[in-house]
Amino acid sequence: xxxxxxELYDLYAAYGGLIxxxxxxxxxxxxxxxxxxxxxxxENAELGLPAGLVFCDSRAVLEDRIMxxxxxNKYNIHWDRHVIGLPRVLGEAGVEISVKVPFAIxxxxxxxxxxxxxxxxxxxxxxSEGGGLKFRDKTVLLDTFAVPSLLSTPL
Amino acid sequence: MATAAIWxxxxxxRVPYRLYHDPEVYQQEQDRIFRGKTWSFLVLxxxxxxxxxxxAAYLGETPVIINRDEGGAVHAFVNRCAHRGALVRRELxxxxxxxxxxxxxxxxxxxxxxxxxxxxxGIRGQGGMGPGFEMAxxxxxxxxxxxxxxxxxxxLAEDGETLEEYLGPAVLGQLHRFFDKKMKVLGxxxxxxxxxxxxxxxxxxxxxxxSLLHEFLVTFGLDRSTQVGGVKMDARHRHSFTWxxxxxxxxxxxxxxxxxxxxxxxxxxxxxxxxxxxxPEHGDRLNIAISTVFPASVFVQISNxxxxxxxxxxxxxxxxxxxxxxxxxxxxxEMTLHRLRQANLVGPAGLVSMEDGEAIELAHRAxxxxxxxxxxxxxxxxxxxxxxxxxxxxxxxxxxxxSYYAELLGIEPAGAVR
Numbered sequence: 126x127x128x129x130x131x132e133l134y135d136l137y138a139a140y141g142g143l144i145x146x147x148x149x150x151x152x153x154x155x156x157x158x159x160x161x162x163x164x165x166x167x168e169n170a171e172l173g174l175p176a177g178l179v180f181c182d183s184r185a186v187l188e189d190r191i192m193x194x195x196x197x198n199k200y201n202i203h204w205d206r207h208v209i210g211l212p213r214v215l216g217e218a219g220v221e222i223s224v225k226v227p228f229a230i231x232x233x234x235x236x237x238x239x240x241x242x243x244x245x246x247x248x249x250x251x252x253s254e255g256g257g258l259k260f261r262d263k264t265v266l267l268d269t270f271a272v273p274s275l276l277s278t279p280l
Numbered sequence: 281m282a283t284a285a286i287w288x289x290x291x292x293x294r295v296p297y298r299l300y301h302d303p304e305v306y307q308q309e310q311d312r313i314f315r316g317k318t319w320s321f322l323v324l325x326x327x328x329x330x331x332x333x334x335x336a337a338y339l340g341e342t343p344v345i346i347n348r349d350e351g352g353a354v355h356a357f358v359n360r361c362a363h364r365g366a367l368v369r370r371e372l373x374x375x376x377x378x379x380x381x382x383x384x385x386x387x388x389x390x391x392x393x394x395x396x397x398x399x400x401x402g403i404r405g406q407g408g409m410g411p412g413f414e415m416a417x418x419x420x421x422x423x424x425x426x427x428x429x430x431x432x433x434x435x436l437a438e439d440g441e442t443l444e445e446y447l448g449p450a451v452l453g454q455l456h457r458f459f460d461k462k463m464k465v466l467g468x469x470x471x472x473x474x475x476x477x478x479x480x481x482x483x484x485x486x487x488x489x490x491s492l493l494h495e496f497l498v499t500f501g502l503d504r505s506t507q508v509g510g511v512k513m514d515a516r517h518r519h520s521f522t523w524x525x526x527x528x529x530x531x532x533x534x535x536x537x538x539x540x541x542x543x544x545x546x547x548x549x550x551x552x553x554x555x556x557x558x559x560p561e562h563g564d565r566l567n568i569a570i571s572t573v574f575p576a577s578v579f580v581q582i583s584n585x586x587x588x589x590x591x592x593x594x595x596x597x598x599x600x601x602x603x604x605x606x607x608x609x610x611x612x613x614e615m616t617l618h619r620l621r622q623a624n625l626v627g628p629a630g631l632v633s634m635e636d637g638e639a640i641e642l643a644h645r646a647x648x649x650x651x652x653x654x655x656x657x658x659x660x661x662x663x664x665x666x667x668x669x670x671x672x673x674x675x676x677x678x679x680x681x682x683s684y685y686a687e688l689l690g691i692e693p694a695g696a697v698r
Contacts, residue, residue, distance in 0.1 A: 169468060176466040193496055
């Protein structure tokens with residue numbers, strides 16, 4: 126196993142772990158200085174339609190999302206738990222790695238009841254920036270697009 | 281069984297919690313409201329542009345197919361095989377020359393008529409259907425259709441109001457404004473809220489909650505109770521049109537009003553201001569224009585974000601919100617991008633709508649009544665007469681909803697307001 130592959134595993138371990146810990150500043154630090162983040166219902170992807178549930182076409186919009194989550198939005202009180210599968214590396218074009226990664230996210234409420242909240246596929250493009258791997262473009266292809274209750278914390 | 285005696289007040293300012301939690305009431309609603317004389321939005325013309333194009337929709341819990349035939353005419357029918365009641369068309373959208381049930385291959389034309397039954401005459405003279413079987417009497421149950429500028433509505437009532445009569449001038453005028461050009465579908469989103477559908481129906485008519493529950497709205501001036509705005513209804517007060525004008529309140533008035541209510545207004549700033557920028561369309565200044573059609577169709581414009589919502593009951597305790605995100609066909613690429621960005625505002629992850637999912641679940645969870653007398657309080661803007669308002673802190677259209685609801689369920693008390 127190469128060092129590169131371990132770095133990739135570390136990136137995804139950090140990605141899920143930081144959301145589950147609600148450590149938003151560190152989580153934002155996993156994205157490149159120029160980046161995109163979107164959550165697309167699989168239904169739309171199948172039909173070739175562009176609308177997302179979350180559509181951050183710049184780092185500024187992504188940061189606005191997190192600001193709203195922290196300061197303005199009210200949502201179900203819950204804990205997230207990301208279970209992220211093995212990254213399938215599709216190719217490396219120059220400095221960029223293309224990856225597909227399956228995920229499942231469980232949500233647990235205050236009374237300890239858990240449910241599968243979301244499953245789907247990350248389709249990511251990753252670059253090396255500032256000495257570490259960062260997400261340049263992250264698309265969350267959401268299989269569970271009949272969103273249970275509401276979608277607040279990132280997937 | 282609910283009766284007219286269930287209402288504590290003749291102006292519907294009190295709604296018994298039981299109406300949200302009674303399984304018998306739920307069944308009556310399916311029969312008398314969704315399959316009764318109401319009209320429900322089903323599909324946009326642009327979603328089924330070509331002969332054979334079809335899409336699935338619902339009247340309440342009843343599955344429906346709507347499609348375009350070879351001649352270009354649009355038909356809709358209940359998606360339930362006349363043979364054994366199976367779902368005929370399994371896909372949610374596509375293109376087909378006919379609809380064939382997989383169970384025994386009964387085949388229906390694009391007008392819903394039964395066209396073929398395998399082994400109808402049996403094999404070698406044995407088996408098959410009897411000679412008296414009438415193909416024409418076993419088509420799929422047809423809906424009556426109506427359209428406003430390419431927005432198709434359906435009903436199972438054979439002799440009710442026309443769609444135009446049903447909508448009334450205020451809402452009809454708004455739908456003409458909303459659909460004033462050819463539409464473009466940008467995508468769909470869905471949300472399953474663990475609450476009774478009527479709590480959602482109330483929420484879309486509730487002016488009072490918007491700037492209180494959704495803090496993001498207030499901070500960025502998207503929707504404030506201090507704006508010039510109000511509500512218009514149809515003569516029967518079953519539908520509502522809520523509007524507000526952009527830039528119609530001064531920062532000073534906003535700050536004072538919300539300070540008195542002890543609500544924060546000016547603590548956030550955006551790194552991407554385009555997220556809330558409003559480009560006026562339709563030659564007016566309306567940045568909030570929400571038309572809610574009884575029982576379950578909502579046409580939403582918030583800033584430059586446009587959507588149609590279909591409120592689909594999924595049993596007593598759950599509702600699906602199916603939302604079609606829209607633009608206009610002639611939008612330049614930068615306007616499409618703007619609408620896709622502003623789609624962040626609405627839907628299950630919406631910056632100004634995710635709270636609705638939580639509020640509805642909270643209201644559903646705790647409202648199971650301890651006593652028969654437990655009821656909601658609906659009297660913002662005063663009780664009594666149900667009428668249009670030219671101010672924003674009120675929940676009058678909720679009482680209009682319940683008035684028509686009571687009529688349809690046959691539980692309208694004598695002397696009640698309408």
